[in-house]
Amino acid sequence: MQKQIQQAFDQVRASDELKDKTKQFLAQNRSARAPKPVWRWAAVVCAVLLLLCGAGGWAYFTPVAAISLDINPSLELRLNRFDQVIQVVGFNESGQQAAGGMHLRFSNYADAVRQILSDEQIQPYLTEDSAISITVASPNEAKNQEMLTQLSACAAEYGDAYCCAANWEQTAQAHDAGMSFGKYQAFLELQALAPQVTPEQVQGLTMRQIRDWIGQLSGDAQQAPAGQGQGYGSGAGAGGSSGAGQGYGPHKNGNGGGGNAGQGS
Amino acid sequence: MRSEQETNRAIDLYADMVRRICMVHLKNQADTEDIFQTVFLKYLLSPTAFESPEHEKAWFIRVTVNACKDLLRSVFRSRTVPLDCLAEQPDQQxxxxxxxxxxxxxxxxxxxxxxxxxxxxxxxxxxxxxxxxxxxxxxxxxxxxxxxxxxxxxxxxxxxxxxxxxxx
CATH class of the missing domain: 1.10.10.10 (Winged helix-like DNA-binding domain superfamily/Winged helix DNA-binding domain)
Known part of the structure; x- marks a missing residue:
């Protein structure tokens, strides 16, 4: 019986067609189940991360506003869209020294201005007859107003301050002229009164000297009583060229008449 | 997952045996194809390292018998065919x-x-x-x-x- 059973079962075989179908089925399953190479996923993740980092970095490190702080040291703070200082540039020797000695990066702009005005390198320039000029610039008028409001309050704690908004496009012109755009605003104001004045003549002057010069050239009728210079910045902030915006007036008695007022005129 | 070479070897080696076990249980060509796919797919995906050819053969027998029983349980008698169909199977001479x-x-x-x-x-x-x-x-x-x-x-x-x- 065993032999009979063996003979009978020996004749039962899987057909080639059945084997081929099974092989084909396994081949399909094998390719469908094959794990996707890890490097492909890694590359996609890296690309997305790079894109996000790039976009984040661009958003964070692109300056969208600037503040020019001029006394004699001339400094410019460049701000990102989060109101943080991302760059400090000194435009004259004292400004460069001050910029090098302070850690203002990623500070809020109002804190940064306070820190500058409180700095021991800046303090010697904040004498009774000095003039602080704070100029803000951004393409957004509402942003300018917001910064002016904050900074005028902040600067008032440190003495006379002349705060105004400048035209954002003029910042590049100011840099070409080798000045901060705050000082450039004053230069334009001066040039409107005396067209022969050149940027080189203004670069070395303090803001007090420029203001006094402007005051003198404008033929200021409001001559100060003897012993006092004319006040600067009546608050008009009327720039010589278009776009030089509104100003927040200086606030205290401006003394120290035109000692250098004759220069270059 | 096993290589194509491994699965082809297993099919060539065990297909006849799987076919005979299927015949013992199912007697139906379509179900036999299902069992072939189930058994050899399990082999493709199985991480088992066989100690010897006997071990591997026993694994195929056990898996095939279980797969046939599972299939019969799932379809009960609806897909079984009478014994007369034995003579009609094309690969049987x-x-x-x-x-x-x-x-x-x-x-x-x-x-x-x-x-x-x-x-x-x-x-x-x-x-x-x-x-x-x-x-x-x-x-x-x-x-x-x-x-x-x-x-x-x-x-x-x-x-x-x-x-x-x-x-x-």
Missing amino acids: LTQENREVLQAVLSLPGRYKDVVYLHYYEGYTAPQIGEMLGKKVNTVYTLLTRAKKLLQEQLGGDDDAKADPTGV
Whole structure:
């Protein structure tokens, strides 16, 4: 019986067609189940991360506003869209020294201005007859107003301050002229009164000297009583060229008449 | 996951055996194809490292028997076909005598067929069959004895009693 059973079962075989179908089925399953190479996923993740980092970095490190702080040291703070200082540039020797000695990066702009005005390198320039000029610039008028409001309050704690908004496009012109755009605003104001004045003549002057010069050239009728210079910045902030915006007036008695007022005129 | 070379080798080596077990249980070409796919897909995905060819063969027998039982449970009798279909299977070119033998085996009650196939055709002993199918050795002996009696009634003769490795 065993032999009979063996003979009978020996004749039962899987057909080639059945084997081929099974092989084909396994081949399909094998390719469908094959794990996707890890490097492909890694590359996609890296690309997305790079894109996000790039976009984040661009958003964070692109300056969208600037503040020019001029006394004699001339400094410019460049701000990102989060109101943080991302760059400090000194435009004259004292400004460069001050910029090098302070850690203002990623500070809020109002804190940064306070820190500058409180700095021991800046303090010697904040004498009774000095003039602080704070100029803000951004393409957004509402942003300018917001910064002016904050900074005028902040600067008032440190003495006379002349705060105004400048035209954002003029910042590049100011840099070409080798000045901060705050000082450039004053230069334009001066040039409107005396067209022969050149940027080189203004670069070395303090803001007090420029203001006094402007005051003198404008033929200021409001001559100060003897012993006092004319006040600067009546608050008009009327720039010589278009776009030089509104100003927040200086606030205290401006003394120290035109000692250098004759220069270059 | 096993390589294409491994699965092709396994198909070439075990396809006939899987086919015979399918025939014992199913007797239906479509179900046989299903079982082939199930068994060899399990092999493709199985992480089992076989210690020997015997180990691998036993794995195929166990998986195939279980797959057939699962299929029968899932479709019950709706997809089974009568024994008459044996003659209609295109890949079977059976002699009259072989057809009678196979019909005798396939007509046995379900629980006898596996042990008959494994013992009489594959040559496994009762303890080996018990281990493979998860049955007690005595149960296997009993099944073999009863199956043998039934087959003798149908086929006649007991000339292989001496060669019987189980001694049943």
